[in-house]
Amino acid sequence: MEVKITEKDNVMTAQLIGRLDTAVSQEVATALQPVIDQANKTIVLDCKELSYISSSGLRIFLTIRKAAAGKGGKVIVRDINNEIRQVFMMTGFLNLFEIQES
Numbered sequence: 001m002e003v004k005i006t007e008k009d010n011v012m013t014a015q016l017i018g019r020l021d022t023a024v025s026q027e028v029a030t031a032l033q034p035v036i037d038q039a040n041k042t043i044v045l046d047c048k049e050l051s052y053i054s055s056s057g058l059r060i061f062l063t064i065r066k067a068a069a070g071k072g073g074k075v076i077v078r079d080i081n082n083e084i085r086q087v088f089m090m091t092g093f094l095n096l097f098e099i100q101e102s
Contacts, residue, residue, distance in 0.1 A: 025057060
């Protein structure tokens with residue numbers, strides 16, 4: 001699992017690459033801490049290359065959403081694949097996040 005964070009025009013983008021499962025969730029949460037610290041901005045979670053997400057990964061998304069809500073920021077989840085879209089539908093995450101396709 002790889003996380004690449006970039007910032008441009010007050011938008012922080014976190015590119016998630018690989019499988020976000022329980023085994024790597026703590027490492028990913030640590031890697032995403034700069035995003036959480038600046039949750040007053042627009043945060044884009046780029047999932048184009050995210051192949052899988054576990055409940056631990058969903059918890060990280062919720063943590064980011066909660067931080068943004070508390071700091072007046074916004075979270076956009078971009079380019080989820082069909083499998084992750086199904087997980088988002090089953091868990092109600094489609095209603096919690098703004099989902100965009102590029």
